[in-house]
Amino acid sequence: MNPQELKILVVDDDPGLLETLTDALELEGYGVTTARAGEEALQILDEEEVDLVITDIKMPGLSGMELLKVIKEKNQSLPVIVMTGFASLETAIEAIKQGAYDYITKPFEIEKLLHTVSKAVTQKKLEEKNKQLLEDLGDLNKKLEEKIGQIFALGEVSNIVTRIQDLDTILQAIIYISLEITGASKSAILLLDGMSKEFVVEYYKGFDSKLMAALRIKLGRGVIGAGVQKMKPISRKVLEENNLVLGKDEVELVGEGEFLIMPISYLNNIFGLLVVADFPEGKRVSDAEINILNILSRQASIAINNHYLYQKLQNKYLTTLEVLVSALEAKCKNTKGHSYRVGIYARKFAEFIKLSSDEISILEKACALHDIGKIVIPDYILSKPSKLSDGEMEQMRAHPLKGVEILVPLGIMKEIIPVVRNHHERFDGKGYPDCLKNGEIPFLAKLVTLADAFDAMTSLRSYRKALTSQEALAEIEANLGVQFDPHLGAQFIKFNPQIVL
Numbered sequence: 001m002n003p004q005e006l007k008i009l010v011v012d013d014d015p016g017l018l019e020t021l022t023d024a025l026e027l028e029g030y031g032v033t034t035a036r037a038g039e040e041a042l043q044i045l046d047e048e049e050v051d052l053v054i055t056d057i058k059m060p061g062l063s064g065m066e067l068l069k070v071i072k073e074k075n076q077s078l079p080v081i082v083m084t085g086f087a088s089l090e091t092a093i094e095a096i097k098q099g100a101y102d103y104i105t106k107p108f109e110i111e112k113l114l115h116t117v118s119k120a121v122t123q124k125k126l127e128e129k130n131k132q133l134l135e136d137l138g139d140l141n142k143k144l145e146e147k148i149g150q151i152f153a154l155g156e157v158s159n160i161v162t163r164i165q166d167l168d169t170i171l172q173a174i175i176y177i178s179l180e181i182t183g184a185s186k187s188a189i190l191l192l193d194g195m196s197k198e199f200v201v202e203y204y205k206g207f208d209s210k211l212m213a214a215l216r217i218k219l220g221r222g223v224i225g226a227g228v229q230k231m232k233p234i235s236r237k238v239l240e241e242n243n244l245v246l247g248k249d250e251v252e253l254v255g256e257g258e259f260l261i262m263p264i265s266y267l268n269n270i271f272g273l274l275v276v277a278d279f280p281e282g283k284r285v286s287d288a289e290i291n292i293l294n295i296l297s298r299q300a301s302i303a304i305n306n307h308y309l310y311q312k313l314q315n316k317y318l319t320t321l322e323v324l325v326s327a328l329e330a331k332c333k334n335t336k337g338h339s340y341r342v343g344i345y346a347r348k349f350a351e352f353i354k355l356s357s358d359e360i361s362i363l364e365k366a367c368a369l370h371d372i373g374k375i376v377i378p379d380y381i382l383s384k385p386s387k388l389s390d391g392e393m394e395q396m397r398a399h400p401l402k403g404v405e406i407l408v409p410l411g412i413m414k415e416i417i418p419v420v421r422n423h424h425e426r427f428d429g430k431g432y433p434d435c436l437k438n439g440e441i442p443f444l445a446k447l448v449t450l451a452d453a454f455d456a457m458t459s460l461r462s463y464r465k466a467l468t469s470q471e472a473l474a475e476i477e478a479n480l481g482v483q484f485d486p487h488l489g490a491q492f493i494k495f496n497p498q499i500v501l
């Protein structure tokens with residue numbers, strides 16, 4: 001700071017002294033403003049930026065001490081030097097106590113005054129520099145904390161992606177963290193429907209649920225659909241730089257403020273979009289935030305890809321097991337195609353009672369594998385034409401638990417395990433292996449029990465002929481509330497399955 005940039009206000013009721021001081025200070029290069037009274041000084045301080053005040057103590061009207069008090073109330077950091085006659089030295093000491101930087105006694109040598117002014121100015125500069133450094137340090141700390149928060153958040157996502165195979169949990173964590181990092185209030189993940197080539201909302205936070213249910217973004221169409229195909233982020237800045245105008249649906253998604261859309265892709269295959277919208281007012285998305293969200297969308301793509309690979313692997317395992325079951329059933333003409341037919345009856349019945357597509361998908365797999373445990377039962381028991389001995393019956397009745405023992409270590413389709421385990425339970429609690437009753441029996445297991453029994457009764461056995469559909473349904477009706485759930489069984493009779501050969 002040069003003296004030329006500094007302005008000093010000199011206050012004294014003695015015009016001669018004012019002139020002398022002005023000349024001396026201006027000669028040193030300071031800018032000088034003068035006031036003949038305390039009141040005038042306060043008016044100048046309200047209107048002008050001043051770096052230092054030199055004031056006489058004894059003045060008519062507002063005294064130097066009163067002026068000092070008002071200045072310190074308004075601006076603690078503005079240095080004030082008081083001038084006083086020898087007789088009021090005590091007052092000068094009191095002024096120091098009140099916050100004056102220093103005092104000089106009249107008559108004074110001009111050199112001494114300039115020295116005191118120089119010291120005060122240097123100290124003020126140091127204080128300002130310290131203040132600036134502290135502010136910078138505060139800003140740096142804040143940025144550092146933000147960075148640590150972001151690194152921590154990314155570490156969390158990486159942990160989740162590597163530890164958890166549940167796609168829902170991973171993607172919901174990514175949404176939560178994208179909001180934490182940007183301060184935005186809306187985030188959504190849209191996944192590409194391979195058939196319709198439309199992005200459909202899968203997970204979201206902060207958005208209207210009706211809007212999310214209806215929203216579709218067609219790949220390759222509109223600003224967003226075409227933009228993400230190029231695997232580049234889209235933000236308000238990108239729209240402005242390229243004179244792009246969003247369509248109505250797109251505006252509904254990102255709103256009128258700042259937003260960021262990151263493509264979720266893996267090896268140049270796009271799976272979905274990460275959308276972050278409704279940033280705090282006036283905030284523009286930063287390069288650092290784009291980098292972080294880019295990492296998040298990569299993590300999302302890894303999670304989705306892993307999920308698909310895992311599903312593929314699961315399906316391969318399940319297909320292998322289904323082939324095993326078919327081969328086992330094919331050994332005996334009475335049981336050939338049993339699990340396949342049970343699957344058909346169960347699926348058609350599930351559609352009749354309007355189960356969800358997810359439940360039907362579990363049901364189909366469960367039917368295909370419900371008797372997988374029989375692969376460890378000796379063939380002579382499975383195909384024995386006469387009545388089983390107690391020991392043989394015990395081995396036969398072990399097949400649901402043997403099925404669970406086969407499936408659990410594979411860690412696949414955990415949802416089918418209760419069906420495999422409990423498809424021989426009875427409504428009256430006299431079934432096996434857990435002797436569950438009524439509401440204790442898993443719903444899908446009750447459904448498989450009905451389809452299983454219907455197929456068993458309508459299939460030929462060595463000891464009896466195959467029943468007709470009506471005979472089998474009459475048998476089921478006779479056992480409602482005994483072997484079968486009365487409500488579900490009644491619906492099954494109403495469904496009236498036709499025998500599949």
Ligand SMILES: [Fe+2]
Pocket residue numbers: 370371399423424
């Ligand atoms: Fe069975």
